[in-house]
Amino acid sequence: MSNHLKPYDGLKASLLTQHGKESVICPEMLNTNGLEVIHVTGYDTDKLGTFTRDIPRYGSQLEAARKKARVGMELSGTQIGIASEGAFANDPYTGLIPWNYELVLMVDDTRNIEIVGFFGGEAQSASKLASSWDELTVFLSEAQFPSHQLVIRPDDEYQLECRKAINTIESLKEAYDWAAKLSKSGNVFVENDLRAHTNPTRMANILKATQDLAKKMACLCPECKSPGFSITETKKGLPCRHCGAPTNLPIANMWSCVKCGHKEGVAITNQDGADPSRCNYCNP
Template sequence: MSTHSKPYSGLKASLLTQHGKESIICPQLFDSNDLEVIHVSDYDTDKLGSFTRDIPRYGSQLDAARKKARVGMELSGLKLGIASEGAFDNDPYTGMFPWNYELVLLIDDIRNLEIIGFFGGQAQSASQLVSSWDELTALLSEAQFTTHQLVIRPDDEYHPECRKGIKDLESLKEAFEWATKLSKKGNVFVENDLRAHTNPTRMANILKATQDLSRKMNSLCPECEAPCFWVTERKKGLPCASCDAPSNLPLANIWSCVKCNYKKEEVIANQAKADPSKCNYCNP
């Protein structure tokens, strides 16, 4: 596969965001792809959903990113649009830790295709229901306050009123007293603010998703030369070291083109044979 050309060199793309994502997405795509990304801010992206649960998200994670990209393209008049959208869940390994999935999308109306950068990693997403200032201050280390900002609500996580972007002790104390007065039972719900500009851990994950997008943009199909010739499947069957039977471990990568559907199988080089514990015959 070709990874040497830069098909977006000298072009311009819009980026619709109001949460500071331009500070990492724009320089990354310019440095790696020679793509000039124009920051568009003339639209309230919270209308498409907010992490503070004020407004439900517009469709799926990908739906929301597509909508943002299209709005940015309409406002800028450009044929290329970038958008970022995050999601939070429990980690996929143990289900015990908060996890952040970041998606950075390029819509290319010049070539009539989409390219998606993706990254999943540990999230900074602490939360707790507290009833005293001492309980709240005990949470601050886990919440990585003040490098990561906070949101406070009266009663519980579903209360319609909240204070966002709390970044110092003075504003935290003020917000806590405000929420306590409004609370019916004297409880206050505290959580990390998950908006990108208030959460450096999330911003780092957005950068990694952007780097994934960047690599895909520069990887060209050997048949049609469209960008995003990338691994879409892993073929199982790495031979067992004991009996040589195929195991469930990956043997080869399947590369696919998003434009012409050309596929290429590439054996994963320099792999040792599979441990017998992974073999269905030696360890059924």
């Protein structure tokens, strides 16, 4: 599905962020959709939650993004708002790898729609409980320091007092001495700073989520011509090329409209059947 029209060409949207996300979101939106995104400040987005656990997140990932978008729209007077919100968990495949889910939302009050861009990928979110400076320095390569900045706190991950945005060995040593002095256990807890402007891996994932959003914004519903026509479901059942039985591999994509709810199933072409190794009958 594709569309050469640009329904957002020449329009303006707000983006509320204090963590540098405008550096990837604004150019992508302008280049792909002609949408001019205005960087909005003047509101502390940390009020809606922090990755350092001192302020719990406002609602779900989508709800927090929606709140940011609405605040940005209110502050700027725009009818279109964009906001980004991240989340961290273990990977959905093995459950062993740190994973980052990025969501970039567009709220469009001119059309009364919301479109969501999404991306999940490996995270740089290492952590360590260290009992000495030498033990901490061994951790630095795993943390990709200094390109990825650090947070340090006394005792453990639950201690609310912390130092953030540590990006030099000098500031790290100073923060370590501060945390060690306050520590009751003799340990300090060090971890990657997960804010976007301190974590290049996360910023790259935000760009990919923005690209997903931009692609959906450019795709119009064949029924109502609203932007946001995108794949919402994948139908499984690609036949095994040996025995013909259905497998768990995809055979078609279901496209849906965010405005009118129109749905279309589109077969995935250029497939000559599933490999028998993926078939529950040929390879039980």
